[in-house]
Amino acid sequence: MILPSFLGLIIFSVYTIGYVLALSFTRRIGGQTVFIGFDHYVRLFTRDPNYWTAVANTFIISGKLLIELPLALILAVLLNRKMRSANVFRVIIFMPYILSAVIIGLIFSFLFASYEGIVNNLLMDMHLITTPINWFGTRAHALAVIIIASVWQCVGINMVFFLTALQSISPELYESAAIDGAGTRTQFFHITLPMLKRMTKVITLLAIIGTLKSADLALVLTNGAPGGRSENMMTFVFKYFFSQGARAPQIGYSAAAGTVSALIIGLITIAYLLLTRKEDSV
Amino acid sequence: MKRVISIALILCLFPVALFAGGAQERVDAPTVVDVWTRNRHDKDLMVNQVEQFNQTIGKEKGIEINYQIYGDDFIDIYTIAFQSGSGPDIMNLDESIAEGVNKGVIQPLTSFDTEDWVGAFPFNVDINNVTSYGGEVYSIPQFAFTMRMVYNKDLFAACGLDPEQPPRTYEDVVAYARTITEASNGKKFGVALPFKWGEGFWAWAGTYTIGGGFGRKEFDYRNGKFDFSTLKPYTAMVKQLKDENSLFPGAEGLDNDTARAQFAEGNVGMMFAVSWDVAVFNDQFPVKIDMGITEVPVPEATGFKYKSELVSEGEWWLGSGIESAKEDAVWEVYKWLNSDEIVAMKYEAAKNIPVNPTIAAEATAPDVMGFAEFSDVTNNTVYPVVPSVSVEGDTYDIIFYNAVAGQYSIDEAVEKANAAYNAALQRAVADNEIDLADFQIPDYSPALAQ
Numbered sequence: 001m002i003l004p005s006f007l008g009l010i011i012f013s014v015y016t017i018g019y020v021l022a023l024s025f026t027r028r029i030g031g032q033t034v035f036i037g038f039d040h041y042v043r044l045f046t047r048d049p050n051y052w053t054a055v056a057n058t059f060i061i062s063g064k065l066l067i068e069l070p071l072a073l074i075l076a077v078l079l080n081r082k083m084r085s086a087n088v089f090r091v092i093i094f095m096p097y098i099l100s101a102v103i104i105g106l107i108f109s110f111l112f113a114s115y116e117g118i119v120n121n122l123l124m125d126m127h128l129i130t131t132p133i134n135w136f137g138t139r140a141h142a143l144a145v146i147i148i149a150s151v152w153q154c155v156g157i158n159m160v161f162f163l164t165a166l167q168s169i170s171p172e173l174y175e176s177a178a179i180d181g182a183g184t185r186t187q188f189f190h191i192t193l194p195m196l197k198r199m200t201k202v203i204t205l206l207a208i209i210g211t212l213k214s215a216d217l218a219l220v221l222t223n224g225a226p227g228g229r230s231e232n233m234m235t236f237v238f239k240y241f242f243s244q245g246a247r248a249p250q251i252g253y254s255a256a257a258g259t260v261s262a263l264i265i266g267l268i269t270i271a272y273l274l275l276t277r278k279e280d281s282v
Numbered sequence: 283m284k285r286v287i288s289i290a291l292i293l294c295l296f297p298v299a300l301f302a303g304g305a306q307e308r309v310d311a312p313t314v315v316d317v318w319t320r321n322r323h324d325k326d327l328m329v330n331q332v333e334q335f336n337q338t339i340g341k342e343k344g345i346e347i348n349y350q351i352y353g354d355d356f357i358d359i360y361t362i363a364f365q366s367g368s369g370p371d372i373m374n375l376d377e378s379i380a381e382g383v384n385k386g387v388i389q390p391l392t393s394f395d396t397e398d399w400v401g402a403f404p405f406n407v408d409i410n411n412v413t414s415y416g417g418e419v420y421s422i423p424q425f426a427f428t429m430r431m432v433y434n435k436d437l438f439a440a441c442g443l444d445p446e447q448p449p450r451t452y453e454d455v456v457a458y459a460r461t462i463t464e465a466s467n468g469k470k471f472g473v474a475l476p477f478k479w480g481e482g483f484w485a486w487a488g489t490y491t492i493g494g495g496f497g498r499k500e501f502d503y504r505n506g507k508f509d510f511s512t513l514k515p516y517t518a519m520v521k522q523l524k525d526e527n528s529l530f531p532g533a534e535g536l537d538n539d540t541a542r543a544q545f546a547e548g549n550v551g552m553m554f555a556v557s558w559d560v561a562v563f564n565d566q567f568p569v570k571i572d573m574g575i576t577e578v579p580v581p582e583a584t585g586f587k588y589k590s591e592l593v594s595e596g597e598w599w600l601g602s603g604i605e606s607a608k609e610d611a612v613w614e615v616y617k618w619l620n621s622d623e624i625v626a627m628k629y630e631a632a633k634n635i636p637v638n639p640t641i642a643a644e645a646t647a648p649d650v651m652g653f654a655e656f657s658d659v660t661n662n663t664v665y666p667v668v669p670s671v672s673v674e675g676d677t678y679d680i681i682f683y684n685a686v687a688g689q690y691s692i693d694e695a696v697e698k699a700n701a702a703y704n705a706a707l708q709r710a711v712a713d714n715e716i717d718l719a720d721f722q723i724p725d726y727s728p729a730l731a732q
Binding site for chain 2: 027029034043047048049050109112113114115117132134135136137142222223225226227228246247248250253
């Protein structure tokens, strides 16, 4: 009965992870795959500051969750009320999530274009800037654009998760609280938030993992510009695996970077679970 | 008894009659030569030509071409076919010649060419690591990509520049770009360089032509090592364009399509372009301006002394394991595919640019805007191959971009690139991944421009 699932696990998880791990100890030399031990890992940890810049960028981009999750919660609470057009707003906010990252990348490329870009024109019309900003010309600007686009893309799905959780809270709790004289704010902090705690933990965990392993949006939006300074962990792995720009593929090194990146994501996930478990037990 | 004898005779004669018929059949049946390609751009033309061949020369010589066109997974298709012993007789190659030879999918022309057909080509067909490997020729470099600078004649005129005097030097490019940008009040710009596209395109058409000034690219063939000093003038030009705001805004976020679209709209004065951009400016982003085409400029200090680079590769390759009975027929088809007639026909249909300048000169130029200018290869030549190495850290396009962005000086960029690439080269040589003798040319002398 469990054989098909077990086979799937072996083929698609155990085998592939093992294969990537094995690749990370090899290099292609003259058409042959040669075992080179820990060379790739030594290079990654001692001679490649670009990888660690990519790791730092990944954490900076993950900072978007500080905006994205509270925003999703606020939207969910607002749209959980009996409003006439609640469903329309829910669909509109959720819509970006079902769009391809390529489309989102293109939309934001046009929005933040230096020449006749909507954002620049808006800022200039509001007299906040006098000359157009080169949004992809510095690392800080490029990362900011990735964060904005990513929040726009993902806030909808998190809002839906929160909505689902909100709808599972019994209305009787709110009715009782109202009878006891609790206002909307008190109800939110003393009923809604505590009741959402478990779901928030899951949503946050999924959002952290999703953000850490995201590559598509950054590839379309900046492709590492300027000068590779907006690469994140996954775009770094991608660019060493496939030929990009003037770089020939380095599959073994890419596998090593992928393995270390997976370990980083795993460690963060474990740390988060441990921290929140402690909180659960309080 | 008579009946038994009759039946026995019939049984004895039946196989004889059968084989006699079979032998007759084999004499009449043409030898089928399998030709596999991934070229879809010339599909109609080639299918028609193959049909004509089969009806005329093929009928006369008992040859039938089986022409098969495949998609993007061509390399997987022919690799599996050769592994199962059913590979084509003639094919395109979707990997490097070294990989093709080591995988055993191709074979040299030597054993087929008993009449020195290869030696009769009026251009160099023996390009190490491109069409020849280990001293043997495997293919003929019939077609090429060329690089040019395209410019907006209307904008030149509107800004007081002579549209018939395109820039000849990097210094001209900087001066013209400054004039265009200043005269256009922030609406139109001197040059568009798409830094975003693979982080490297900005270096593509421009840097491929640095040979025109230096006679070599980033590799010092005589001493067998990388020397990126040839990129200094080009990088200095780009940095000056950027510092003076003559580049189309937001170059770091600009991909090639957007840059070409802006040029086609008339918002850009000059752009580096590759021959495939002819189709782009005719069909994908039809230009709304009078487009001029000129040789890519060179540094004033060096002038246009040498022929600049022509990117070419072998078109047709002989598959491995061709049956000896088919060899003559395969060779006949191979020569036909490489004949001046077919090459000229592809040129006239604006499908390919021939490496042999005589063919373009004698054929009827196709009526496609810009094709003729990109097709004149008189001052272009195929340069020796630069070794491909697995560099650690930044690749040269990013290193030089960072110099343009002011992270470090251009001299430092040259040092960084030389150090990274020569270290990678030494590793590859030590690992026997690269034989330096394949790339080092002690008596190298570049072809002089005419």
